[in-house]
Amino acid sequence: MIFEAQELSTLFSDFRGAARDRIPINEIMTDTRKESSQSLFVPIIGESFDAHQFLAEAIKKGAVASLWQKDRELPAMIPTDFPVFLVEDTTKGLQELATYYLNKISPIVVGVTGSNGKTTTKDMVASVLSTHFKTHKTQGNFNNHIGLPLTILNMNQDTEALVLEMGMDKAGEISVLSNLAHPDHAIITNIGESHIENLGSRKAIAAAKLEITDGLKQNGRLIIDGDEPLLFNVKKQRSTISCGFDENNAYPIVVEELSDDESVFSVTGHTYKLPMAGRHNVKNASYVIALAEQLGLTKEEVQKGFLQLEMSGMRFEKVEGLNHSLIINDAYNASPTSMRAVIEVVAQLTSKSKKVLILGDMFELGEQSEELHESVAEAIDENIHALFTIGDHSEKISKAVSQHKPTIQTSHFKDKKALCHHVRPMLTSETVVLIKASRGMKLEELLEELTE
Ligand SMILES: CC(=O)N[C@H]1[C@@H](OP(=O)(O)OP(=O)(O)OC[C@H]2O[C@@H](n3ccc(=O)[nH]c3=O)[C@H](O)[C@@H]2O)O[C@H](CO)[C@@H](O)[C@@H]1O[C@H](C)C(=O)N[C@@H](C)C(=O)N[C@H](CCC(=O)N[C@@H](CCC[C@@H](N)C(=O)O)C(=O)O)C(=O)O
Numbered sequence: 001m002i003f004e005a006q007e008l009s010t011l012f013s014d015f016r017g018a019a020r021d022r023i024p025i026n027e028i029m030t031d032t033r034k035e036s037s038q039s040l041f042v043p044i045i046g047e048s049f050d051a052h053q054f055l056a057e058a059i060k061k062g063a064v065a066s067l068w069q070k071d072r073e074l075p076a077m078i079p080t081d082f083p084v085f086l087v088e089d090t091t092k093g094l095q096e097l098a099t100y101y102l103n104k105i106s107p108i109v110v111g112v113t114g115s116n117g118k119t120t121t122k123d124m125v126a127s128v129l130s131t132h133f134k135t136h137k138t139q140g141n142f143n144n145h146i147g148l149p150l151t152i153l154n155m156n157q158d159t160e161a162l163v164l165e166m167g168m169d170k171a172g173e174i175s176v177l178s179n180l181a182h183p184d185h186a187i188i189t190n191i192g193e194s195h196i197e198n199l200g201s202r203k204a205i206a207a208a209k210l211e212i213t214d215g216l217k218q219n220g221r222l223i224i225d226g227d228e229p230l231l232f233n234v235k236k237q238r239s240t241i242s243c244g245f246d247e248n249n250a251y252p253i254v255v256e257e258l259s260d261d262e263s264v265f266s267v268t269g270h271t272y273k274l275p276m277a278g279r280h281n282v283k284n285a286s287y288v289i290a291l292a293e294q295l296g297l298t299k300e301e302v303q304k305g306f307l308q309l310e311m312s313g314m315r316f317e318k319v320e321g322l323n324h325s326l327i328i329n330d331a332y333n334a335s336p337t338s339m340r341a342v343i344e345v346v347a348q349l350t351s352k353s354k355k356v357l358i359l360g361d362m363f364e365l366g367e368q369s370e371e372l373h374e375s376v377a378e379a380i381d382e383n384i385h386a387l388f389t390i391g392d393h394s395e396k397i398s399k400a401v402s403q404h405k406p407t408i409q410t411s412h413f414k415d416k417k418a419l420c421h422h423v424r425p426m427l428t429s430e431t432v433v434l435i436k437a438s439r440g441m442k443l444e445e446l447l448e449e450l451t452e
């Protein structure tokens, strides 16, 4: 149970029905298409539906009370004793509920934002903190003004640490999330180009990410990518902790060994093993090390947390392909920085000799889209055997590569089936294929044709 209807009557003073009864509410329902039990229905007005139309269905599906937006007519057929709490805006009501519940449980709160690496770092933080605290974390990519409150309302009553991914694609959005969650500590993973179409520049993206301090608790620490020039000003502030490969960072990283499945590195003289490849993941891990120290965890707990890491899917997710080839599904999303980062990892892999890249469009890059797509070609060197692009914009990458690096086989496709038909014969035990593009491309659909 998260609360009783009676508690909500103190939060929302305008109500009808048995709102003052001690009716247990176990969960929040925002989608009547999903099963629920003993839930509070919160009808969200979205782009395709106004959920107020589904109240009867919600009751059938297990709702025992509901928020209701005052400017919507309440259906007459609803039982007179059914508790309804009237609010100006149901999304804001959801957020108020989350704040109320957060204050009731009062866990340590860690906020994670950044252009790339939010989900990865959130998963790392949760894995490490779970060695010391009862920990709850954002599920999937529930990182916006609806997903974050739902994450809070989904935590168990005995939660001691809450790890919240905070996403944005417009200025002001992180500020709302930070002022809702009031993190004890906050992490900015990097400043890339994601959603630059809306923000206009990387400088504006940095400013938007720094909104995470708007709600940061007194004495809270901001942990940042100390190698990022756009964050150098905030790096000087006492409450900021800088991590990165530059030796002048508070937590300087020394890479000892990078292999296909493991990264060995040291931070402030202690060596860690991370069961992931890529310098970018080493940097993500350094944020977790700095945070863990703030929270009093031992280095052994940190190392244990790294070793028991459970990553979210479609982030460098390794899948066996046809003929014992290796498919790397990094298809959740893409921006130039993240695409370059993961291409570097694939180029360095030693377990496979034939390296094939399948790269799709990157969205929301605005006027800089062509130039930013072309810039990815700079990260593609002779370690790569073939590059296949798909979509409307990624052809800029294959054209740039075919022009400057003619030894690399390149082709562009408009159609997933045709692409797979071309790639399948290349799949042998020596082949690794990287799949990466923006979420809207849904390149994970290629896996059907490239795996058993
Ligand atoms: C509101 C909601 O949850 N909608 C989800 C719903 O969409 P659908 O189109 O079906 O419904 P509507 O939104 O139009 O309907 C309103 C409500 O009606 C409910 N409903 C509908 C039909 C029905 O028969 N019964 C019903 O009860 C419905 O459930 C709605 O509550 O389903 C879709 C498919 O599952 C979901 O995709 C959709 O989710 C929306 C997009 C959403 O915002 N969900 C959040 C919980 C969330 O966190 N989603 C994340 C993605 C977040 C994200 O994109 N983050 C960005 C950064 C932030 C950008 C910010 N500006 C923003 O607005 O998001 C990033 O880059 O990471 C996720 O799904 O992973």
Ligand SMILES: Nc1ncnc2c1ncn2[C@@H]1O[C@H](COP(=O)(O)OP(=O)(O)OP(=O)(O)O)[C@@H](O)[C@H]1O
Pocket: 114, 115, 116, 117, 118, 119, 120, 121, 141, 167, 189, 190, 194, 280, 281, 283, 284, 314, 315, 316, 330, 332, 333, 334, 337, 338, 339, 341, 342
């Ligand atoms: N610190 C980093 N710097 C650059 N790229 C990174 C970093 N961390 C992860 N990446 C790349 O970004 C991809 C997406 O990682 P992840 O999903 O954790 O980021 P995210 O910020 O949650 O992304 P999104 O906002 O699209 O949900 C990874 O597969 C990897 O290619």
Ligand SMILES: C[C@@H](N)C(=O)N[C@H](C)C(=O)O
Pocket: 169, 333, 363, 364, 437, 438, 439, 440, 441
């Ligand atoms: C996940 C969503 N917020 C997102 O980043 N969408 C990009 C632009 C996409 O659709 O690829």
